[in-house]
Amino acid sequence: MITKCLFPAAGYGTRFLPATKSMPKEMMPIVNKPLIEFGVDEALEAGMTGMCIVTGRGKHSLMDHFDINYELEHQISGTAKEEQLKDIRSIMHSAHFTFIRQREMKGLGHAILTGRKLIGDEPFAVVLADDLCVNEDEGVLKQMVALYNQFRCSIVAVEEVPDEETHKYGVIKGEMIKDDIYRVDDMVEKPEPGTAPSNMAIIGRYILTPDIFDIIKETPPGKGGEIQITDALLTQAKKGCVLAYKFKGKRFDCGSVPGFIEATNYVYDNLYHE
């Protein structure tokens, strides 16, 4: 059973400055819901109840968002406005939240290792909240949990991207073992243009087995001088098995302005209910 989901959320969100100068990028709203809440919804749908958030300096609002706001609750209690809090109240009822601070920004691998104390020795999911994933049917994490139950190894979500965009992602190469499922034999973090092993880009959804923590510890800094989860996963793939899964659904890169606008329009047209 996968019961915990890790949300690395310590990054600066520089692509959204000045909005993210004092507001965590994970709190940027898509219509009226912060990005992180979409991620938490997806994890809950996949059966996880332990939300483990790796925060950093200036990220207090992330903690406050999943806590009671007594003044506000008191003020709107018994009015029609209470309805607006229904979803977040239901999340707080179903999930529990733990937080840990990442003091230095040393890369995604380092952020995941920082979360070790919250996860312990069990398989877990990772959600990068600025990749917003939607699907009419089962959410992406739920699809990945079903796959994990079958294969019992680490899994990364992938999507085909145009060749000229591979340099923005971790990119995998692998042998297809079943429809939409690949056994990874190579993966590269943000390959230089023209050198990517394929156009299958890693999207911010992972299922990781806990041996990844010791592997990360041994992983030297890679691209950009940062400790990369992509490099640790390649080691894990060589030692045993890592799968890449071409998920069903749509993904928006909400870390970029065009992706954020696209997501906003999509959510407003398809998911927003007044």
Ligand code: G1P
């Ligand atoms: C991270 C990962 C990268 C992955 C991407 C997905 O990069 O390092 O492998 O493809 O997330 O969004 P970032 O976008 O944080 O630079």
